[in-house]
Amino acid sequence: MLFNIYCDESCHLENDGCKTMTLGAIWAPAEDVRKIHIDIRDIKRRHNLNKKYEAKWTKISKSKIDFYRELISYFFKNDRLHFRGYIINDKDKLRHEEFQQDHNDWYFKMYFGLLTFLLSPENRYRIYLDIKDTCSSIKIKKLHDVICSKFYDFKHEIVENIQTVHSKEIGLIQLTDIFIGALSYMNRNLTTSSSKNELITFIKEKSGYSLKYNTLIKESKFNIFYWKAQNKETA
Numbered sequence: 718m719l720f721n722i723y724c725d726e727s728c729h730l731e732n733d734g735c736k737t738m739t740l741g742a743i744w745a746p747a748e749d750v751r752k753i754h755i756d757i758r759d760i761k762r763r764h765n766l767n768k769k770y771e772a773k774w775t776k777i778s779k780s781k782i783d784f785y786r787e788l789i790s791y792f793f794k795n796d797r798l799h800f801r802g803y804i805i806n807d808k809d810k811l812r813h814e815e816f817q818q819d820h821n822d823w824y825f826k827m828y829f830g831l832l833t834f835l836l837s838p839e840n841r842y843r844i845y846l847d848i849k850d851t852c853s854s855i856k857i858k859k860l861h862d863v864i865c866s867k868f869y870d871f872k873h874e875i876v877e878n879i880q881t882v883h884s885k886e887i888g889l890i891q892l893t894d895i896f897i898g899a900l901s902y903m904n905r906n907l908t909t910s911s912s913k914n915e916l917i918t919f920i921k922e923k924s925g926y927s928l929k930y931n932t933l934i935k936e937s938k939f940n941i942f943y944w945k946a947q948n949k950e951t952a
Contacts, residue, residue: 719747719877722835722844723889724828727901737904740803740831741897743889747843749797750889756795757888760787771884772891774898779912785895786919792892793923793938800893801940802900803831825860830944833867841877847890848881857881896920900941903928 722744745753758768764784777785792798805827836842846857861879868875884890899917908914921928924939932941 719841719843720744720835721747721750721889722832722842723887723893724831724844724846725884725890725893725897726847727894727897736806736808737901738805738808738827739897739901739904740827741800741893741900742831742835743792743798743800743893743896744835745797745799745889753795753798754888756791757788757892760784760791763787769885772888772895773884774895774902774913777895777898777910777912777916782912782915785916788892789895789916789919789923798889799937799940800896801831801835801942802897803827803942803944804900804904805944805946806904807946825856825863827944828860829863829867830942832864834940834942836864836868836875838868838870838875841875843877844879845882845887845890846879847884847887847894900928 722742724740724742726740727738761768761770761772761784764781764787766781766784772785772788792800832844857879861873861876864876864879865871865873870876882890884894895916899913899920902910902913903917917928926932926939926941928941930941931943932939
């Protein structure tokens with residue numbers, strides 16, 4: 718079966734002053750993606766939003782809380798949709814030189830950890846990442862090579878393609894942004910927005926998880942993993 722995977726990230730830069738970095742991916746069978754994106758546009762229309770409106774965690778407000786609640790509910794009701802969150806809470810403790818790596822190398826390791834959990838040799842995948850900077854094309858080529866090497870997929874028969882897209886055009890990346898935004902906001906102990914706090918509580922209720930700990934490895938609907946920096950001796 719062919720799957721599409723939609724990825725996003727927050728606070729991924731080395732010196733951005735934030736110790737919490739969050740990666741996330743939503744995946745679904747490719748044959749269902751067109752219908753899902755139509756459904757997301759319909760949700761926007763029901764809430765008097767333009768179909769081109771870009772749903773984002775940073776845009777959450779009291780006036781749009783019902784829209785975001787319906788969007789989140791749609792994810793949990795649709796059994797073809799799945800999410801995995803990958804949270805790093807100690808980015809400030811990284812010691813790249815001790816592991817003979819730079820921040821880009823570590824960045825690829827984190828994406829590798831996020832994505833390889835989702836991949837199975839009997840399926841095929843197309844992976845889409847939100848474009849972040851002018852170096853994105855170089856980064857995704859290296860990421861594609863690293864993942865394919867892991868699965869001996871030198872002909873790209875398992876991971877057919879990895880490419881960058883603009884999140885404003887892809888509803889499932891927008892939904893990914895909402896989930897990783899919630900995880901990041903909670904892990905940074907932010908509480909200033911009552912609307913965001915309400916949505917975090919809503920996600921907890923819908924998922925059945927506190928969002929503070931790893932879920933079971935086999936959890937496929939709303940999977941969460943907390944990565945920890947290691948001492949060199951135990952790495």
